[in-house]
Amino acid sequence: MSQDILVQCFVEALGVQAPVVVDSLKYNSIAQWDSVAHMTLIAMLEEKFDLMLDTDDIIDMSSVAKAKEILSKYGVHF
Amino acid sequence: MNNLDFFYNQPSPYSLSKEHKREAIELHLSRLDTHHYQNCKSYQNMTNSFRHGNWLSSNSLLMPVRLFKQQELKSVPQEDVFKVLTSSGTTSQVVSRIILDRGTASNQSKVLVKIMQHYLGLQRLPMLIIDHPSVVKDRTSFSARGAGILGLATFGRDHTYALDDDMTINIERVKSFSEKYSGQPVFIFGFTFMIWQYFFQELKAKNIHLNLSDAVLVHSGGWKKLIDVAVDNTVFKQVAYNTCEIKRVHNFYGMVEQVGSIFVECSHGYLHAPDYADIDIISAETMKVLPYGEKGLIAVSSVLPYSYPGHRLLTEDLGTIYGEDNCACGLKGKYFHVHGRVPKAEVRGCSDTHAVEQKL
Amino acid sequence: MTKPTVNIVAPLGKTVDLELFFSDLSTLGQPFSDESVNFVDALSSALLTNSAYKMYPEMIALGFWLRRANIQRLKQQVLTDSIIRLPRGVVFHVAPSNVDTIFIYSLIISLLMGNKNVVRVSGKPSLQKDLIVQLINDLLLSPALTDTSANLLIITYSHDDVTSRYISEKADVRMLWGGDKTVGYFSALPIRPTSVDIKFANKYSMAIISAEHINYLSADELYLQARAFVNDSYSFGQMACSSPRAICWVGDTSSISIAKSKFWQVVKEILYGFEHELTESNYIDKLAYVFEHASKHRSKLNETSENSVLTIVDVALSEIVDSEFHCGSGLFLQAEVDKLTDLNKHLSRKIQTLTYLGFTFEALSDWIRSGIYGVDRIVPFGKSLDFDYVWDGVNLFDGVSRIVSIK
Ligand SMILES: [Zn+2]
Numbered sequence: 001m002s003q004d005i006l007v008q009c010f011v012e013a014l015g016v017q018a019p020v021v022v023d024s025l026k027y028n029s030i031a032q033w034d035s036v037a038h039m040t041l042i043a044m045l046e047e048k049f050d051l052m053l054d055t056d057d058i059i060d061m062s063s064v065a066k067a068k069e070i071l072s073k074y075g076v077h078f
Numbered sequence: 079m080n081n082l083d084f085f086y087n088q089p090s091p092y093s094l095s096k097e098h099k100r101e102a103i104e105l106h107l108s109r110l111d112t113h114h115y116q117n118c119k120s121y122q123n124m125t126n127s128f129r130h131g132n133w134l135s136s137n138s139l140l141m142p143v144r145l146f147k148q149q150e151l152k153s154v155p156q157e158d159v160f161k162v163l164t165s166s167g168t169t170s171q172v173v174s175r176i177i178l179d180r181g182t183a184s185n186q187s188k189v190l191v192k193i194m195q196h197y198l199g200l201q202r203l204p205m206l207i208i209d210h211p212s213v214v215k216d217r218t219s220f221s222a223r224g225a226g227i228l229g230l231a232t233f234g235r236d237h238t239y240a241l242d243d244d245m246t247i248n249i250e251r252v253k254s255f256s257e258k259y260s261g262q263p264v265f266i267f268g269f270t271f272m273i274w275q276y277f278f279q280e281l282k283a284k285n286i287h288l289n290l291s292d293a294v295l296v297h298s299g300g301w302k303k304l305i306d307v308a309v310d311n312t313v314f315k316q317v318a319y320n321t322c323e324i325k326r327v328h329n330f331y332g333m334v335e336q337v338g339s340i341f342v343e344c345s346h347g348y349l350h351a352p353d354y355a356d357i358d359i360i361s362a363e364t365m366k367v368l369p370y371g372e373k374g375l376i377a378v379s380s381v382l383p384y385s386y387p388g389h390r391l392l393t394e395d396l397g398t399i400y401g402e403d404n405c406a407c408g409l410k411g412k413y414f415h416v417h418g419r420v421p422k423a424e425v426r427g428c429s430d431t432h433a434v435e436q437k438l
Numbered sequence: 439m440t441k442p443t444v445n446i447v448a449p450l451g452k453t454v455d456l457e458l459f460f461s462d463l464s465t466l467g468q469p470f471s472d473e474s475v476n477f478v479d480a481l482s483s484a485l486l487t488n489s490a491y492k493m494y495p496e497m498i499a500l501g502f503w504l505r506r507a508n509i510q511r512l513k514q515q516v517l518t519d520s521i522i523r524l525p526r527g528v529v530f531h532v533a534p535s536n537v538d539t540i541f542i543y544s545l546i547i548s549l550l551m552g553n554k555n556v557v558r559v560s561g562k563p564s565l566q567k568d569l570i571v572q573l574i575n576d577l578l579l580s581p582a583l584t585d586t587s588a589n590l591l592i593i594t595y596s597h598d599d600v601t602s603r604y605i606s607e608k609a610d611v612r613m614l615w616g617g618d619k620t621v622g623y624f625s626a627l628p629i630r631p632t633s634v635d636i637k638f639a640n641k642y643s644m645a646i647i648s649a650e651h652i653n654y655l656s657a658d659e660l661y662l663q664a665r666a667f668v669n670d671s672y673s674f675g676q677m678a679c680s681s682p683r684a685i686c687w688v689g690d691t692s693s694i695s696i697a698k699s700k701f702w703q704v705v706k707e708i709l710y711g712f713e714h715e716l717t718e719s720n721y722i723d724k725l726a727y728v729f730e731h732a733s734k735h736r737s738k739l740n741e742t743s744e745n746s747v748l749t750i751v752d753v754a755l756s757e758i759v760d761s762e763f764h765c766g767s768g769l770f771l772q773a774e775v776d777k778l779t780d781l782n783k784h785l786s787r788k789i790q791t792l793t794y795l796g797f798t799f800e801a802l803s804d805w806i807r808s809g810i811y812g813v814d815r816i817v818p819f820g821k822s823l824d825f826d827y828v829w830d831g832v833n834l835f836d837g838v839s840r841i842v843s844i845k
Contacts, residue, residue: 001566012487013486029618035669036492036495036498037492039486039489039498039499040486040498040501040502042488042502042505043501043502046506051507052507052508052510052511053507056662119733120733121733123733123736124732125730126736127731128728128729128732128739130738130739130740130741130752131738131740131741131743139729142722142725142726142729144722145729145730148730149730151731184747313465362718362721362722363718363721363746363747364746365746375718375722392725393723394719396718420717420718420719421717422719423716423719423720
């Protein structure tokens with residue numbers, strides 16, 4: 001459930017296909033996940049999971065795996 | 079002193095083949111480097127700065143032309159200053175100030191003579207000036223326009239001004255000139271835009287046809303205003319022929335900082351570097367010299383500037399060199415086209431600068 | 439008084455009696471009203487999701503700042519139970535002509551506080567400005583945003599005194615972007631004794647770097663910091679007032695010399711792949727600046743400068759601030775100090791942002807209290823362009839609201 005929402009956020013924010021969104025996908029490793037798309041992604045995660053991320057966490061979100069780890073801190077379970 | 083005898087002694091201003099030219103001009107320019115380094119404090123400081131960096135391809139400073147607007151650059155003692163040339167500040171309030179001593183001024187006219195004689199012959203021809211007479215009245219403070227006309231007036235006689243002081247064409251004067259010298263070679267000179275606007279366009283509007291079929295038309299001053307109204311060199315030449323039957327038209331390119339060693343358009347429509355001057359195309363981004371055929375910033379050098387450090391200039395014009403010594407016209411030297419000014423960058427930033435000054 | 443004529447850009451198709459707009463205060467809202475928050479939210483979503491804005495990082499940054507989570511955070515910070523905060527009335531925003539999005543931040547802050555707003559935008563064509571105005575117009579069509587629509591007027595007018603004077607005399611707050619010239623111009627036009635001006639002067643920003651810290655960073659860490667520095671400096675062609683234009687190196691001479699060469703080497707490599715917006719004309723401006731500076735101050739081009747994109751000039755510490763002629767476009771004046779306090783006397787009111795690398799929060803907060811006249815904000819590398827509602831030392835929420843006390 002959370003996994004699906006997460007993938008959907010990445011798909012929409014980065015404009016990539018769902019199979020691309022795997023744990024090992026890293027920030028800046030593909031052209032679509034640049035600093036600009038990152039902001040769209042954060043806004044979307046906050047909206048879909050209804051939470052407010054700290055600045056440090058926004059910066060730390062350097063991969064899909066890391067995103068899950070950070071979201072878990074806010075009570076999202078994967 | 080700036081001894082140019084080697085160049086003066088060549089049979090024509092387009093004699094030196096590239097190997098000879100490189101050797102001769104580089105030797106001369108490097109002497110000027112030393113002279114200016116020793117005699118112009120500003121030039122010395124600039125050279126020290128840029129030699130410290132790793133930036134330009136050459137070891138010699140290319141002076142951005144804008145510096146002549148920002149400060150007075152002088153490599154001779156004040157008592158040797160003979161006159162000060164200013165650029166006509168039509169678009170901006172700031173003008174270039176070029177400091178001349180007698181030697182530099184005299185070399186400027188000599189070199190101009192050498193180059194122009196190549197196109198006009200040794201005889202002084204009847205001269206029609208497409209301007210009004212008061213532009214040269216004040217002889218102590220020359221505008222570049224006035225200086226240009228005076229410089230070229232040497233090659234003519236019976237100087238006839240085509241325009242009145244209010245810039246309207248004086249048809250009577252022009253007609254009587256063309257009738258008087260009908261069938262003889264004459265010399266016509268003016269600034270590109272003024273010839274187009276106040277001469278050709280007026281003749282067309284008044285439906286007047288002149289027969290100046292033996293005239294040599296020389297013009298300069300840039301194409302910017304004409305490109306805005308979609309007039310290029312081809313259209314210009316066509317209209318010169320249609321209105322006045324003029325067949326020989328020579329545009330020339332020259333910087334007010336390098337008066338004398340001008341680049342004249344050859345019979346095949348290319349501007350040519352004379353023996354006294356050279357041109358390179360520079361990439362603004364890398365500051366390296368670009369190969370022939372590529373478009374970039376025009377850098378011009380001249381053996382003339384001695385009283386001010388203007389012998390190697392970086393202009394704000396774009397151009398392309400097509401080759402050296404192998405133009406179909408047969409003249410030696412690099413040949414090229416000028417494409418106009420570097421486009422102005424969009425002003426960004428949190429504070430309004432130019433926009434506000436104009437509007438508020 | 440002569441009646442001014444203005445051209446209404448938004449809400450589109452609306453005819454507004456200016457006189458009535460200023461006199462009718464019945465539409466003043468409550469701070470962070472549901473409607474205003476919804477409007478901001480809709481604006482944010484549109485900016486972040488519509489692909490038309492993807493190519494403008496500053497629009498995405500704006501959308502990011504306006505996102506619901508951030509607005510909620512602002513609400514928590516601004517609205518506290520202990521004070522009663524109300525809108526001031528009509529706010530007159532004078533937008534700068536060159537940065538097309540910054541005035542939106544202050545406009546949104548003012549809208550969120552419940553004020554009525556007149557925004558003068560420049561008539562100069564700008565794609566970003568047109569996009570955002572069009573977006574606002576689309577949103578205002580919604581019947582759920584009638585209050586917002588009544589409280590917002592974006593206008594252009596020919597720069598005549600009559601209109602500026604008319605609006606100035608009626609506004610409760612003037613928000614003057616556009617730097618010294620614009621501020622100076624409007625300051626000469628009278629406002630009511632009860633009104634206030636929020637003025638944004640020309641500002642100059644710098645980076646301060648601890649040499650020792652650089653030398654201790656791993657290659658990856660250095661890369662990230664240099665990348666952040668490049669973003670800070672090269673977005674907007676280094677013309678944003680918060681972009682660093684000078685670097686002050688802090689430390690002993692030998693560590694500085696090592697740090698400099700390490701740092702600039704990485705910056706240079708990053709710039710090869712960076713999409714800056716510099717053009718030939720910018721390069722010529724820089725070249726002329728470098729030579730002019732050298733001739734006047736005997737400064738030296740740094741040997742790291744090997745093309746026109748990155749231009750570093752070694753200057754004396756006393757020349758590190760040049761707010762008048764600095765032409766931006768990737769030009770860095772560079773000087774060194776033993777310790778931060780050596781820099782103190784050069785930090786005038788003109789100094790806005792210091793981006794820093796290698797100093798602790800404690801060290802910086804001690805230092806900034808050590809007798810420094812200027813400096814508005816101190817942010818880590820990568821944060822120079824982030825908007826903050828405290829701007830140029832002014833809390834903008836405070837500026838557009840009034841606090842009522844009941845005892
Ligand atoms: Zn030729």
